[in-house]
Amino acid sequence: MKKLITAVVLSTVLLVNAAFANKTENVNYKVENAFNQEFAQAKEVNWQKTANFYRASFKMNNEVMTAYFTPDGELMGVIHNMLSNQLPINLQTSLKKEYDGYWITELFECAKSDSNSYFVTMNNADQVITLQSVDGTSWSVYSKTKK
């Protein structure tokens, strides 16, 4: 019985390793090299390939991030879901001042090679509003829909 359990555990480990190995093999050299240069200390990297781009999910500073690359290794962008207290203070205070009565349903940072933006989606009883901050100083309305 013990031998059987050991065999099952071993085969499971081998299968999992094989699955991850295949995912890594799917990434071409350019993309992998670009990723390693950009995110030197990334951990738990997991690759997915689509028809047009590569997607890497990974951890950096214990935060989960997702990076998108073209097949030529160009970084298209990085997405990081975040909590409101991770926003720069001026963006937090302007949300409190100007959107009192709304609740946040989604908040993420989107970074490209030389710029970063924040997107926040908020609801109140009547509408859903998405704001964008490109320069980290103020919010602008990205989209607005009535419920």
Next chain:
Amino acid sequence: MKKIILSLTVAAAILSSSFTYAATKEPGFKVKQAFSTEFTQAKDVEWTVMNKEGVYQAKFVFNNETLQAFFTEEGDFLGTTRQISQSQLPILVAAGLNKDYTDARVVTIFEYSKKDGTEYYITLVTKKGAIIVKATGSGEFTVHQRNVK
């Protein structure tokens, strides 16, 4: 020019471990009004003034975090500072830090949020000694101070 000097004053205050030149003092109406407009839900507010420059500092709790906000005597808002962790850095700053300062140990990080943008002051210990680097939100780094003691 005055704005630059005041901004540098705030930067120095961020990086100073003790405010030896600061004294407890309640500000005038203009400063208090500017503060309550900017921080509608602030709690436990304590005021000090940096005598030399006439800059008021409010230390307070906002969203369960301790912040410092800086104002001129005329009630002009200079910015807000807070200590943050590495996980709170913007992606490009965190990635740049990992890439350009691989062997350095991060000691403290202060966020300095102003009307025209946010800067990050990061104290690092490297093999050559301690340095303070300044980063913009888009990941541009400059050395702010070398040989920090």
